[in-house]
Amino acid sequence: MSTATPTAARPSRKSPPSKAPKSAIVIGAGPGGLAAAMLLANAGVNVRVIERLPNVGGRCSAIREQGYRFDLGPTFFLYPRVLERLYKMLGRDLHREVPMVRLDPQYRVRFGDTGGELLCSPNIDTMAAEVAKLNPEDGKNVARFIAENRVKLERFRPSLESPFLSWRDLISWDLIKLLPLLRPWKSVDGELSRYFQDPRTRLAFSFQAKYLGMSPFNCPSLFTILSYLEYDFGVWHPIGGCNAISEGMARTATEVGANFHLGESVTEVLFEGKKAVGVKTDHGETYMADAVVINADFAQTMKKLVPNRLRKRWTDEKLAGKRYSCSTFMMYLGIEGRYDNVHHHTIYTSNDYIGNLADIETNHRLSDDPSFYVQNPGVTDDTLAPKGHSTLYVLSPVCNQQTNLDWKSLAPAYRDKLFQSLKKIGIDDVEKRVRYEKIVTPDDWENNYEVYRGATFNLAHNLGQMLHLRPRNRFEDLGNVYLVGGGTHPGSGLPVIYESARITTRLLLQDFGLDAAWLGVPGAKDETSPATANS
């Protein structure tokens, strides 16, 4: 499959081309790997993407069974401007490649059995009125929260778009000037109390810390920008699900020249000294390349594919001592019939929300009344199930792999508990309507999807594991090795994962002596303002 790349977007070479084009192997076709493959191939690099699963997308891929189509992982497509911009660099339009719908209400948050609910709308007046139902004073502060976080994102954006290659980048004057705005000494919840007195409203503006796999009570306050992004830039549903974005990116990467090897596992990264020179795969193949870009889960890849003796900062022992995100217990249900009374996204928070977070983060046990999230995408998108049927996606945050939790024996009872809990959000009679069911436990995330400790959102995003303290885009322990995806800077979550690919590609092209100017400058003014993104 090949089409001409729009000439306007073709980068020019900085130095005369060497005899052979430069080559890169990308390990993994998750969102970060796909974005890197698109950009590198567009720059004329010879790109080979090796993916162990038979389909692309990694944690953002599709489950297709019996006529049903589910997202395996991401269901909230946020801040599309990052990927829009990458598509624009290739002379393409993301929304033409994958149509998507902006949701209003964005989601419903149900607070335990008796705590009421919030229907969260991106219309600020509607949202303020909704918040005021819980506390009239809080309603007045919604617009202030949005306005102040808009400034916070704009001021922090250059840091999110730049590599952090040493501590010197951290103490750059610009970042120091940001400290009063970022308030690193506060948590997300602490920061929200400057605006909202009602803990339920704080919860509706802070459960997004879960995207990072963290509790809002210890997630750094910077991350209030996550909920802000939803209001200014939207919660989107790509038709077909977020997996359709991954599939579209693989099509685009192929069209600009990347080669995909699906169903082939890298078993070893090959080194000359500390420099990567290629990989070996389970097909008995050896592929050589000028650079190796790792998109597969960072900690798992280090442990399994790179000899421990070659690493200094990220040895197996040091990896074991790091903090990891929570995991998730998943149910994907193909349903006969539809639940038209249930919103596209519903978040149910435990009656004992704080206790549930403590069970996940410190007690390492399963809660009696767990928080959970349900996606009922059939109310927006009728491409996901046969006529007269629909799909339900159920996610419950749980602790990452712990030796005291044996999921083989725990899973059936936890499944039953969640089936019972679905009644709390208006989903009745579900058991007798299920025609397809798949369960994924932390154990499965680790063993079937190669995610270290089943920590679905990678290394945690505490201050000690962010910016220059996260594994770096140009990987510091090895030569010719680069990282993309949720395990590197800026972090987990689709928009920043796509951004990691831009950062990494820029570094790699510079190291190859190729033109990287077409990838833009970190923090450059965006053409789209929140106002136009809203329309």
Ligand SMILES: Cc1cc2nc3c(=O)[nH]c(=O)nc-3n(C[C@H](O)[C@H](O)[C@H](O)COP(=O)(O)OP(=O)(O)OC[C@H]3O[C@@H](n4cnc5c(N)ncnc54)[C@H](O)[C@@H]3O)c2cc1C
């Ligand atoms: C349940 C869940 C819900 C989420 N919800 C959201 C959401 O709503 N919104 C959001 O923005 N983010 C969400 N995320 C977080 C994040 O966006 C996704 O996890 C994202 O897919 C991570 O992308 P990645 O680029 O890091 O790579 P991954 O998706 O982890 O892909 C890595 C790829 O590497 C492959 N691989 C591994 N080992 C090898 C090997 N040896 N050889 C070859 N290939 C290999 C894997 O098979 C995989 O395809 C969610 C994550 C999960 C798990």
